[in-house]
Amino acid sequence: MSDRRGRRVRDGLALSHALPDRSLVAMVAAMSLLAALTWAGAFGAWSLSARWAHGAANLVTIQVPDPDRPASLPSDDATAQVPVKENQTDHQRSRIDAVMDVLRAQSALSEIHRLDARELDQILRPWLGTSGVAALPLPGVIELHLAPGASLTDGLSSRLAGLAPGTLVERNDDWRSRLQMVARSLLACAALAIVLVGGIGVAVIGMATRLGLGARRESIAILHGLGAADGYVASRFGRRVAWLSLAGGIAGTLLAVPPIAIVVRFMAPLSGPQAVTMPEQGYSTVLPEAFAAFTDGSVPGDLMLGFVCVPLCAMLAALLTAQIIVRIWLRRLP
Amino acid sequence: MRGGRGETPSALTSISFTVPQGAFRWLLGPSGAGKSSLLRLLHLETLPASGEFELLGVDIRPAVRRSVLARLRQRIGMVHQDFRLMPTLSVADNVALPLRLQRRPEADVSTEVDAILNWVGLAARKDARPAELSGGEQQRTAIARAVVARPDLVIADEPTNALEESQASRVIAMLREISAMGTTVIVATHNDALVRRFPAPALRLEHGRLVTNE
Numbered sequence: 126m127s128d129r130r131g132r133r134v135r136d137g138l139a140l141s142h143a144l145p146d147r148s149l150v151a152m153v154a155a156m157s158l159l160a161a162l163t164w165a166g167a168f169g170a171w172s173l174s175a176r177w178a179h180g181a182a183n184l185v186t187i188q189v190p191d192p193d194r195p196a197s198l199p200s201d202d203a204t205a206q207v208p209v210k211e212n213q214t215d216h217q218r219s220r221i222d223a224v225m226d227v228l229r230a231q232s233a234l235s236e237i238h239r240l241d242a243r244e245l246d247q248i249l250r251p252w253l254g255t256s257g258v259a260a261l262p263l264p265g266v267i268e269l270h271l272a273p274g275a276s277l278t279d280g281l282s283s284r285l286a287g288l289a290p291g292t293l294v295e296r297n298d299d300w301r302s303r304l305q306m307v308a309r310s311l312l313a314c315a316a317l318a319i320v321l322v323g324g325i326g327v328a329v330i331g332m333a334t335r336l337g338l339g340a341r342r343e344s345i346a347i348l349h350g351l352g353a354a355d356g357y358v359a360s361r362f363g364r365r366v367a368w369l370s371l372a373g374g375i376a377g378t379l380l381a382v383p384p385i386a387i388v389v390r391f392m393a394p395l396s397g398p399q400a401v402t403m404p405e406q407g408y409s410t411v412l413p414e415a416f417a418a419f420t421d422g423s424v425p426g427d428l429m430l431g432f433v434c435v436p437l438c439a440m441l442a443a444l445l446t447a448q449i450i451v452r453i454w455l456r457r458l459p
Numbered sequence: 460m461r462g463g464r465g466e467t468p469s470a471l472t473s474i475s476f477t478v479p480q481g482a483f484r485w486l487l488g489p490s491g492a493g494k495s496s497l498l499r500l501l502h503l504e505t506l507p508a509s510g511e512f513e514l515l516g517v518d519i520r521p522a523v524r525r526s527v528l529a530r531l532r533q534r535i536g537m538v539h540q541d542f543r544l545m546p547t548l549s550v551a552d553n554v555a556l557p558l559r560l561q562r563r564p565e566a567d568v569s570t571e572v573d574a575i576l577n578w579v580g581l582a583a584r585k586d587a588r589p590a591e592l593s594g595g596e597q598q599r600t601a602i603a604r605a606v607v608a609r610p611d612l613v614i615a616d617e618p619t620n621a622l623e624e625s626q627a628s629r630v631i632a633m634l635r636e637i638s639a640m641g642t643t644v645i646v647a648t649h650n651d652a653l654v655r656r657f658p659a660p661a662l663r664l665e666h667g668r669l670v671t672n673e
Binding site: 135136142343344347348349350351352353354355357459 | 502505525532535537544557
């Protein structure tokens with residue numbers, strides 16, 4: 126007998142011929158692909174919402190349309206509170222400067238920053254490209270950071286609108302809670318999807334195991350008669366199904382990597398400081414760059430851990446499912 | 460071994476008998492008398508619906524643990540009239556099954572299998588598949604598998620049914636030899652000529668009842 130045969134378990138079960146190997150691997154691969162994509166989607170939604178929510182904390186954004194036009198004449202009340210530079214009259218001041226002066230007088234603010242042209246360009250480049258920014262009449266954008274526990278005074282919006290009509294004050298805290306709610310909803314949907322995928326996977330594994338049991342009914346009866354314990358037969362099926370499921374899980378997870386890599390590439394502007402434009406030379410140039418994210422450590426560790434867990438979970442679920450089904454099936458034998 | 464009391468399989472009623480260790484017993488009776496039911500009970504292929512019996516010192520009840528039954532089956536060798544060999548395994552691997560289920564070291568398995576195949580005259584066919592063997596060779600393989608782990612009890616259910624007379628005599632002679640080595644052997648048959656050729660005490664069943672224990 127050859128060495129290769131010698132390493133095999135020679136008990137007549139011949140599970141490599143009894144179980145639908147290819148079908149099982151393919152089905153588990155499909156389930157693992159769905160699970161990996163779902164996990165990546167859930168992780169992405171959670172990361173983006175967390176980043177946005179963190180960035181939105183205590184942040185107020187003010188947009189001033191036509192920032193370089195002269196400011197409107199303020200009301201008496203406003204004039205009393207707006208400091209005017211010595212060499213500048215109300216008539217000479219631009220709208221953005223008038224707004225900045227009003228904001229500097231606010232004690233609740235810890236930081237005031239007007240975005241310059243380069244920063245605006247960087248923000249808009251993913252959507253407008255390199256040539257579209259200069260052609261548009263862009264508003265002046267001011268970022269305000271509130272001091273901890275502070276809030277803007279009542280009437281600030283109307284006062285700014287009086288100086289620069291159309292000025293928009295966005296309190297980002299307002300939609301921070303909405304983002305978190307959206308993120309929680311997405312996570313719940315993802316969890317439900319993963320549970321469904323897992324359930325279908327377990328059902329597929331169960332059906333494959335039952336097929337194998339049916340195909341080896343006589344061999345199992347012979348082994349049972351020779352004194353094979355339930356645990357022996359169950360572990361033989363369990364190990365085989367677990368290895369097949371591990372192979373399917375690895376294959377499915379690897380298949381999920383290219384689409385996830387591309388999505389990660391395109392989501393980069395929304396989740397990080399780098400600005401990335403849509404590919405101009407097709408997806409062939411994007412894919413290698415996207416894969417590089419998996420090797421240069423820019424893909425979050427938790428996301429990678431999830432990918433590693435997918436095939437391991439598939440293997441564990443297969444092992445348990447096969448063991449349980451075989452043990453139940455063996456109950457028909459005394 | 461003491462036989463069953465109470466309601467065992469429906470084919471059997473109120474059976475009580477004892478077979479001493481190392482004895483050879485014929486199990487006789489017409490078709491439908493309950494021979495196969497009794498053998499299935501002794502091989503633990505069925506359990507008594509109620510009542511109890513003692514087998515190899517173990518009380519067998521309906522609620523006995525499955526692990527206990529599995530260990531007990533390893534002490535029993537069974538020879539079926541249809542051989543029940545694993546078609547995908549060689550003769551040697553078929554014979555080695557009981558030893559491998561007991562997790563014996565592979566070196567011991569090889570030694571034991573070679574010895575037993577020499578005894579049944581199949582050493583030259585050890586790599587053959589069951590489909591390549593004659594009926595007599597398959598039955599000798601089944602006997603080798605039944606005795607290779609040196610069980611306390613060997614049960615044979617019509618082991619000579621599919622064999623020519625010379626092969627049948629050879630099989631029974633082997634079973635008598637096993638008995639002479641200290642293993643209890645019970646052989647069910649309806650071949651009266653064979654019983655006359657190998658005289659031994661018999662258990663005779665009729666309509667599920669034990670009518671003779673001699």
